Amino acid sequence: MEKSKEQKRGFFQPKRAHKYYKITGFYDFVVESVKKSMPPVLIVVGLLAIVHFFVADIPTLLELAVEKLPNYGVLAFFYVSETVLGLIPPELFIAWAGKTSAPALNLFFLALFSYLGGMTSYFLGKAALKIPSIHYYLEVKMAKQLVMARKWGGVLIAVGALLPLPFSISSLVAGMLHYNFRYWLLIGLLRFVRFAIYGAAIFQMV
Numbered sequence: 006m007e008k009s010k011e012q013k014r015g016f017f018q019p020k021r022a023h024k025y026y027k028i029t030g031f032y033d034f035v036v037e038s039v040k041k042s043m044p045p046v047l048i049v050v051g052l053l054a055i056v057h058f059f060v061a062d063i064p065t066l067l068e069l070a071v072e073k074l075p076n077y078g079v080l081a082f083f084y085v086s087e088t089v090l091g092l093i094p095p096e097l098f099i100a101w102a103g104k105t106s107a108p109a110l111n112l113f114f115l116a117l118f119s120y121l122g123g124m125t126s127y128f129l130g131k132a133a134l135k136i137p138s139i140h141y142y143l144e145v146k147m148a149k150q151l152v153m154a155r156k157w158g159g160v161l162i163a164v165g166a167l168l169p170l171p172f173s174i175s176s177l178v179a180g181m182l183h184y185n186f187r188y189w190l191l192i193g194l195l196r197f198v199r200f201a202i203y204g205a206a207i208f209q210m211v
Contacts, residue, residue, distance in 0.1 A: 076105065080114055087122025088129075091171035095119060096203060103208040112208075116200035123166075123176035123193055130180020158184040159192055166195035 079101060086093040095115065102111035158179055165175030172193075179189055 076111060080111075080118055083115060084118040084122050087119045087173055088125045089173070091119075091122070091173040094169070095200070096169075096207060099200065099204050099207045100210075102204070108204075108208055112200060112204040116197045119172060119200065120193055120196045123172045123196065124189075126173040126176040127180040127184075127186070127189055130177040131183065132180075133177075134181055134183075158182055159188060162189060162192045163195055166193055167199050172196060 079098070083093075083095075083098050087095070098115050099112065102108050102115055105111050161175045162179055162184070164170060165172040176189070176193070
């Protein structure tokens with residue numbers, strides 16, 4: 006009986022975990038991270054909606070991209086987008102991949118270039134710390150936030166990799182915090198999972 010109680014204590018207990026995350030501020034950290042990364046995404050989505058309804062039909066533009074641009078050109082542009090804040094929704098490029106002659110292969114390349122773009126952002130974050138003003142701002146002005154980010158950095162990367170949020174931003178922050186690169190490499194692989202799921206859904210619509 007004693008042994009069974011000890012074993013039971015070793016199991017994951019949702020209520021205890023929820024209480025721990027609440028006390029340590031984990032939920033607040035995730036909510037704040039999501040809130041801070043949503044405005045630029047919403048702005049881009051709004052601009053795309055304006056283009057779609059008042060300028061040109063986006064599916065038609067995607068068809069033109071497939072016809073006029075070589076695949077490597079689209080992929081190179083996507084890599085730049087995923088490195089520089091990732092403000093262009095990957096879903097547009099996934100829809101493009103669905104219209105190519107090799108949808109699965111191009112979807113894999115999109116996931117790969119997104120992963121590499123996040124990696125580039127990580128190293129840009131590390132390099133940014135060499136700028137005195139940025140180093141001072143992070144270490145002094147955002148000392149409290151840094152403690153939380155260093156503690157929950159892996160979750161921040163996972164959120165950026167899986168959810169419709171800029172992956173490059175979470176990677177940039179991870180680099181600034183000197184988050185363990187080997188852990189980033191492992192958690193960042195969730196990016197491939199996201200593209201597989203979204204690709205399966207979007208390919209049915211294009």
